[in-house]
Amino acid sequence: MDEMLNTTPNFSPAEAKALLAQHFSLEGTLAPLDSERDQNFKVTADSATYVLKIINAAEPEIESDFQSVLLNHLGGIAGDLPVPHPHPTLFGQSFAEAKGASGLTHRLRVVSWLPGMPLARSRRSDAALHSLGRMLGRFDAALKGFMHPGALRDIDWDIRNAGRSADRLQHVADEGDRALLQRFLARFEVRVAPQLSMLRAGIIHNDANDWNVLVEEQDHDRIAGIIDFGDALYAPVIAEVAIAAAYAGLDHADPIGAAAAIARGFHTEYPLLEEEIDLLFDLIAMRLVASVTMSASRRAETEGNPYLGVSEKPAWALLRKLDAMNPRFATAILRSACGFEAVAGARAVAVWIQQNRKSLSPIFERPAAAYPADVVPYGNPAHPMTIASAGERPHEAQSIWEAHCGTAGVELGIGPWGEARTVYSGEMFVSHLIEATRRTRHLGLDLFMAAGTRLHAPLAATVVSIEIEKDPLGYGCLVALRHEPEHCPPFVTLWGHLAHEALGRLKPGDRLEAGALVGEIGTPEENGGWAPHLHLQISTDTSLAATEILGVGEEHYLDVWAELFPDAATFAGIAPEFYARTGRPHEEIVRLRRELLLPNLAISYDKPIKFVRGEGVWLIDDRGRAYLDCFNNVCHVGHAHPAVVEAMARQAAMLNTNTRYLHDNIVAYAERLTATMPRALTVAGFVNSGSEANSLALRLARTHTARENAIVLDWAYHGTTQELIDLSAYKFRRKGGQGQKPHVHVASIPDGYHAPPDWPAEEHGKRFAESVAELIDAMKARGDGPGFFMAESVPSVAGQVFLPKGYLKEVYRIVREAGGVTIADEVQVGFGRVGSYWWAFETQDVVPDIVTMGKPIGDGHPLAAVVTTREIAQSFNNGMEYFNTFGGNPVSCSVGLAVLDIIEAEDLRRNALTIGNYLLAEFRAMQERYEVIGDVRGLGLFLGIELVADRNTKAPATEIARAVSNGARRRGVLLGTEGPHDSVLKMRPPMIFSRRDADHLINVLDETFAAVLTGTD
Known part of the structure; x- marks a missing residue:
């Protein structure tokens, strides 16, 4: 027999009862308790219950002393911890001594009995294991800074000595089992052992198996106490969690989940470090490896001691489960349980x-x-x-x-x-x-x-x-x-x-x-x-x-x-909207629009789209489909540009009010905006929409000239107010329009593509300007003259018409000589869209008297402006106050400044020119393939493709244009049709349009033309 078994105490219950009365003055009934090395009795007295421990004679005195000191320490600083408390001898000492039948002297200790049921007999719920983790965390935290020489002992149950299991492998009979253990040992030697000395250490219980842990009798989800401190020692803190998890995982359907519950609870009371958790899976396995190899090496000598073999079979079963797992996944679960990332980063x-x-x-x-x-x-x-x-x-x-x-x-x-x-x-x-x-x-x-x-x-x-x-x-x-x-x-x-x-x-x-x-x-x-x-x-x-x-x-x-x-x-x-569709269905919205909104509020496309989000060049519908936006030039620098959104939110969170109070933003924006204009245009007025801007421009012009007569272009559109509808042939000459008012004079559209064939191209500007001169001559004949000439610098609704060279220079000269002023409507084409200049009128080498702008000015925010000369501004200052409640408010001006910043910082004018030229070249190559394309025109990112039924007659191909527009929409690209016959494909993409976006547009257009023209769309 080895030394340990020879020194095991073997007192009869009667002898133990006598020793209890002799040394501790306690009377009661005794019941034996299982133990591996010592002899334990449950003592039931009249007023309390205790445990009498008769200690193995081979145990060094320093170790038994260590346990008593440890428990006394805990009683002093963490008295609410449910651990046994020592009961002193008659002489106030921690121990008594007694000789056994073998003649060896054994030490005796009495501690309080903890009520409860062993965790092993419960269902080991996640709540119970979490509670166990918290209890162990409290226990170890209470021992921070505590030390005793008895804690510094060398035992095989020290996790740092788990590698010694390799010396016991020869006792494992099955070759497959040995191979399994060798795999864990190899990982331990490479991954774990070198790091153990660098981990946090302290005195730990070191044996929180499910027989040493008690749950409350009436609530098995709560830990009632921890017992048996015979294996306590100074060791890595994470070993406490690993050991408890190893035992909790025995016969558990989800052993890593059990370990995670313990780790999560421990972390709550004693925060773990990532590097500790990263070793936990291997430490759990190595506790089991140590257990099964010790059992194997001592099985013959300890055949009669059921305590040693109580967990051997389930330990092997758990080892096989762990061997089948990917340790990285198990570790991810353990890390996540403690609030760390499943893997760093x-x-x-x-x-x-x-x-x-x-x-x-x-x-x-x-x-x-x-x-x-x-x-x-x-x-x-x-x-x-x-x-x-x-x-x-x-x-x-x-x-x-x-x-x-x-x-x-x-x-x-x-x-x-x-x-x-x-x-x-x-x-x-x-x-x-x-x-x-x-x-x-x-x-x-x-x-x-x-x-x-x-x-x-x-x-x-x-x-x-x-x-x-x-x-x-x-x-x-x-x-x-x-x-x-x-x-x-x-x-x-x-x-x-x-x-x-x-x-x-x-x-x-x-x-x-x-x-x-x-x-x-x-x-x-x-x-x-x-x-x-x-x-x-x-x-x-x-x-x-x-x-x-x-x-x-x-x-x-x-x-x-x-x-x-x-x-x-x-x-x-x-797009995330693909998965989470919210709001009303399309049919309901269409029905409610008919019931609640003006009936002539149109909806785009044969099949309406419900957009829920915009991002950059894309509009995303309620089904998560993204459409390349080549049409809606309101969001000039891209939908929901972060810098615009941030500027709007920041200023809105501080202040928004009207212009009767002083604020930096309005003058800062006026400085920045007028700096983009020719030198003569120095005075700004701020409003909320392009229509308001054009209305203000009319007031400026009429006040300055004292005339009502307006000269506009055919098929022009300038806004939604009645006075602007009266100036917009696109409206007053169509269904529902009231016809041309006497003060409105309509000049021909200066459309070079549709110019009379006998006009030389170099004379188009002068020839088209003659229609303006004729109108003025007619006014003069009546003893009158023009108040103003108003035109988009690039007529858009008229079909993306680019004015012939010299046209505006000649028209402006004629109008000014007749006493009128000139108004450039840049609502659609301004802010660098033409690429080479800030403003489209600059391409004609002219300086208007008044410039209006809207749409892109605020990237979707309701902001617009008028810029004019000092002379006209002074005429307008006639004693009548000009006031606009929201025009020029701090939020709007903050947004306007952000848009200018983005155009300059991202060099969007250059981008518009570069990408626009690329698109024009590709469209012209497409024109060679499709006879229906009569004309390709554009400047920067303001583009048009006119479709014709016959290139010689230039008859409009209206139905094909609509089919291409709807076909492109089905393929995820938004564009529109314009012109007197809706036969011009109109494109005004955001200024951030990239080469990749351009290629996407080209591919979709090419595919759509092919399908429409072959009747397969």
């Missing part, structure tokens, strides 16, 4: 993608949100298009999906992240974390398009791996890319179900720039047997191999998977 990756989503290149030829999309019905087993069945019927599933797309107008199918896919079957979907559980939650993003669809990298990447999974329902060709964008932790993207062609084109280490080809969507024969689609997934844990990345995970840990494998929808360009 995970949350920053998701934030970076969200913040930089606008700069990501599209995965497909067009941005993903630009395709009409629908959810692919994965999760409903009764649905005939359950894609999960495609492994058995790939062609059937594919044909059903394609038929659905054809009838619903869907081009992109989406299998969302997090979707429940209960139809998944097979051993591959069994959870390795939770018993009797399947992995059912999709952790990637599936994008269904036709086989052969080319896929591009949204941002620069390095190829990590490329491989072929040949198994049915596998990934087929699988590519992993590593991305390392600036100011973002690295992350990996997984591209599954690709065509095998990528295998011969890519190799690990290849560098792909943003927009580079990754691969093509594979056919069912090469993609694992699925309907053609891309499985796209993000992994924030870059240490995982491609095949380790979970495509489907447990619902219980979905919050952890969300950090490890965040939703790739934003990365892929899917």
Whole structure:
């Protein structure tokens, strides 16, 4: 027999009872308690219950003294902790002594009995384990700074000595079991042992197994106490959690969940460090390794001691469970339980993608949100298009999906992240974390398009791996890319179900720039047997191999998977509105508009669109589809430009009031705005809309000239007020109009494309100006003269008409000589839209007397302005006050300043010129392919394409123009039709329009023209 067993006390209950009375003056009944090394009795006295411990004679005195001092220390500083409290001897000492039958002297100690039931006999709920963690955290926190020589002992149960288990492996008979233990030992030696000396340490209980932990009798979710301090020692703090978790995981359906509950509770009372949690999985395993190897090495000698073998079988079972787990996933769960990221940097990756989503290149030829999309019905087993069945019927599933797309107008199918896919079957979907559980939650993003669809990298990447999974329902060709964008932790993207062609084109280490080809969507024969689609997934844990990345995970840990494998929808360009549709349905809105709004308030397009968000050059509808906005030039520097929004919010949070009070913004904006004008134009007036600006311009002109007569261009449009409707031939000559007023004189549209064929091109300006001269001559003949000439610098509603060279110079001369003033309406074409200048009138080398502006001035905020000469301003100062409640308010001026800042800082005038010239060149190339394109015209980002039924007669192709406009809308591009016959395609995209946006517009127009002209649209 070894020394430990020879020294084990063996007193009869009667002898123990006599010793209890002799040394502690306690009377009661005694009941034996199980113990490995000592002899314990439960003592039931009249007034209290105790434990009599007869200590193994081999235990050094310093160790038994350590336990007493420890408990006394806890009683002094944490008296509410439910731990045993020492009962002194008759002489006030902690111990008594007694000789056993063997002649050895044993020490005796009495401590208070803690009521409760062993945790081992409860269901070990998450609440109970969380409570245990909190209790252990309080216990260890109370021992901070406490030290005793007995805590500094060398025992095998010290987690730092877990490597000694290797010396006991020969006692494990089964070769497979030894291999299992060797795997854990190898990880321990490499990953854990070198770090143990650097971890925080303190005195810990060191044996919080579920027999040493008590729960309340009436509430098994609450810990009642902790007992048996025989293994307490100075060790790494995290070992306390690891040991408790190792025992809590025995026979537990979710052992990592049990460990997470303990860690979360401990962290609440004694905050853990990330580097400690990162070792926890291995430490849990090593406690079990130590346990089973000790049992194996001592089994023969301790056959009669049931205490030693009580947890051996479940320990082996748990070790096998842990061996089947991916330690990275287990650690992610433990980190998340304590409030840390599942992997360091995970949350920053998701934030970076969200913040930089606008700069990501599209995965497909067009941005993903630009395709009409629908959810692919994965999760409903009764649905005939359950894609999960495609492994058995790939062609059937594919044909059903394609038929659905054809009838619903869907081009992109989406299998969302997090979707429940209960139809998944097979051993591959069994959870390795939770018993009797399947992995059912999709952790990637599936994008269904036709086989052969080319896929591009949204941002620069390095190829990590490329491989072929040949198994049915596998990934087929699988590519992993590593991305390392600036100011973002690295992350990996997984591209599954690709065509095998990528295998011969890519190799690990290849560098792909943003927009580079990754691969093509594979056919069912090469993609694992699925309907053609891309499985796209993000992994924030870059240490995982491609095949380790979970495509489907447990619902219980979905919050952890969300950090490890965040939703790739934003990365892929899917708008959030695709998933969360809010507000009223289209039909209801149309009905309510008819009931509640003016009946002649028009709606664009044959099929109305409900937009819910704008971003940059895109408008996003309530179904998450993004439309390239090439028409709505109100948002001049892009929809919801962050700098404009910030300027508006900042000033609105401080002050908004009228102009009768002093404020910096109005004069600052007037300075900035007039600085963009020719020197003569120095005085500004602020209003709220282009119509108000033009109305104010009329007042200025009429006050200055004392004349009513107005000269305007045919098909002009200047605003919504009655006096402006009277000046707008586009309105008063059409249905509902009241005809031309006597003071309104309409000159010909100076449209060079429709000029008489016998006019030389170089004389177009002068010839068209003659119609203005004729009008003035007629006024003079009546003894009258013009008050003003008003024209858009580029007539827009008239059909994107660019004035012939010299036209305005000649007209302005004629009007001024007749005593009139000139008004340039820059509401649509101002603020650098023409690219080469701030203002379109500058392209004609003229300086108007009055300039009006609106629409783009506030990037969607209701702001407009008039700028005029000092002379005209003085004429207007005739004693009548001019006041506009909201015009020039601090918020509006703050917005206006922001718009000017953006135009200058982002060099948007140059961008307008560059991109505009590129578009014109491409449109003219398109003109060579399509006879219907009669004329292409534009300057900067103000563009028009006139469609004709015959190039010789130039007869308008109105129906084709409308068909192209609606066809482009169906393809996700917004443009309009203008001109006397609605035969001109009108484009006014935001000034931030990029080459990529231009290419998208060109491709859609080309595709639409082809479809419309062949009758296939």
